Amino acid sequence: MVRNINKIIMRFRFSKQNDIKYISHLDLITLLIRALRRAKIPIHYSRGYHPKLKLSTAFALKVGWESIGEYADIVLKKKLLPDLFKERLNNQLPEGVEILKAICGSSSKSLSNQINCAKYQITLSHYHKKKELEKIKKVQYFRERLFNIKIRELNNNILILNFLTPIGSGNDLDINDFIKFLNSIKNELRFILKRVLRVNMYRKEGDFLLSPFSLLK
Numbered sequence: 001m002v003r004n005i006n007k008i009i010m011r012f013r014f015s016k017q018n019d020i021k022y023i024s025h026l027d028l029i030t031l032l033i034r035a036l037r038r039a040k041i042p043i044h045y046s047r048g049y050h051p052k053l054k055l056s057t058a059f060a061l062k063v064g065w066e067s068i069g070e071y072a073d074i075v076l077k078k079k080l081l082p083d084l085f086k087e088r089l090n091n092q093l094p095e096g097v098e099i100l101k102a103i104c105g106s107s108s109k110s111l112s113n114q115i116n117c118a119k120y121q122i123t124l125s126h127y128h129k130k131k132e133l134e135k136i137k138k139v140q141y142f143r144e145r146l147f148n149i150k151i152r153e154l155n156n157n158i159l160i161l162n163f164l165t166p167i168g169s170g171n172d173l174d175i176n177d178f179i180k181f182l183n184s185i186k187n188e189l190r191f192i193l194k195r196v197l198r199v200n201m202y203r204k205e206g207d208f209l210l211s212p213f214s215l216l217k
Contacts, residue, residue: 175196
């Protein structure tokens with residue numbers, strides 16, 4: 001958890017896609033730490049016999065899921081231009097992980113305390129009666145857990161669902177339960193999960209969605 005008031009915090013958004021989606025969260029952290037060191041980023045280390053760098057991430061992504069909206073904070077010992085940070089780090093990262101944006105700040109609450117909402121895109125293959133699709137939006141199960149649901153149907157029996165859902169609370173959406181529930185609504189519905197993409201994370205305050213970047217002071 002990053003709580004250093006007098007130190008420089010670099011907050012960055014990054015992607016996790018393609019084959020990298022199969023590595024664990026701990027392996028992803030190790031990958032980022034090694035890339036930061038190779039990139040010669042001026043990292044701040046804790047004092048003591050076993051100095052540690054101060055890197056924190058938002059909510060862990062499940063293995064097999066992809067994302068273009070992951071966030072992390074790293075504490076620096078001196079200022080570095082965000083564009084230079086992004087360039088240096090991207091040069092050391094493998095295909096599938098990319099720094100998309102970075103900004104500097106001086107203090108912040110931890111990402112897990114700031115973020116309470118995530119946007120997902122789920123790709124499904126399906127066999128259904130077309131008139132059943134819109135019923136998904138009206139089912140109470142989803143109305144309690146999902147917001148701003150948008151459904152798009154492709155020609156090759158592929159369904160794209162975009163929605164917002166709480167994160168970091170007891171109402172977190174379980175994707176496996178989500179698919180089981182879809183398949184239980186009507187016998188005519190048969191959905192197979194193809195892809196889960198976390199598009200972004202936010203702080204939801206009423207009707208407003210605040211970017212994690214806007215929360216860094």
